[in-house]
Amino acid sequence: MDVRQFETNLAALGYTGFTVDNDFTARTADAVKRWQTSLGLAQTGTVGVGDVIYSGGTARIGQPGNRLGSAVGENTLTYTSTTRKVVVNASASDAAWAVRGSRVTVKLPDGTPVKGTVESIGRQATAPEGGGEDGSGQPATLPVTVTIADQKAVGELESGPVTVEYVGREVKDVLTVPVSALVALTEGGHGLETAEGRFVAVKTGLFADGNVEVSGPAVREGMKVRIPE
The missing domain is CATH 2.40.30 (Elongation Factor Tu (Ef-tu); domain 3)
Known part of the structure; x- marks a missing residue:
């Protein structure tokens, strides 16, 4: 089965001329020599244990772990899935x-x-x-x-x-104002200053992207508020 696995992959690389089966024949060796030539290796026609590594699917080659001329150790070449x-x-x-x-x-x-x-x-x-x-x-x-x-x-x-x-919490159909529009009220809590200079108390909800959810009997959609400098 090792021979069949190797021949299957060798043929997939385009080196053919043999029958994919369980037998390593002279024709298989000829294909191996052509493959070795393309890799710049000696044309031995044989494949040693550890000369090839199989991946279960397509792989993306990563950065080499060794510099040219340095001793080869573990993690010489890494690979990952092609799915990003x-x-x-x-x-x-x-x-x-x-x-x-x-x-x-x-x-x-x-x-x-x-x-x-x-x-x-x-x-x-x-x-x-x-x-x-x-x-x-x-x-x-x-x-x-x-x-x-x-x-x-x-x-x-x-x-x-x-x-x-990610969305931690979500509310829909609520009123929001810029966070900078909130003012601290002397009686406690938060409020908004209307365009007429009047302060109204509000209840705050979620904060997101510089805005804050507000509610209360004195606030309505489209109401203009002042932002303190």
Whole structure:
């Protein structure tokens, strides 16, 4: 079966002239020599144990782990899946949003938003050097992997910094004002200053993108408010 697996892949690379079966024949050896020639190797017509590595599907070759002329060690060449994914180092203390199957929005470097899905969450938290959860540095993080179903939406981008957004809580059909419009009332709580200079008390809700949800008997849609300088 090792011979069949090798011959199947050799033929897929375009080196044919033999029958794909369980027998390594002279014709197989001739195809191996042509393959070795294309790689700049000695034309031995044989393949040793460890000379080839099989992947279950298409793979993308990563950066070589050794410099030209240096000794070859482990991780000499890395490869990944051809499916592009996003890895987020999420704060371990604020990773409740990272649930497998959760929907998120990935913003590409050019600002284009694409839909993503949380695929997996790492189990080991990692703290940066000199950091920790004790306030002495950056908090510990967990790796969160996000998949992108529409690979065409990513374009030709192979790598780069992206932003992942998720919805923690959502409310619809509410009134909002800029956060800077809120004023502290002497009797406590928050309020808004109307265009006429009158202050009205409001109840605040969710904050997002510089706006805040407000409600109360004195506020209505379209009402103009002042923003303190």
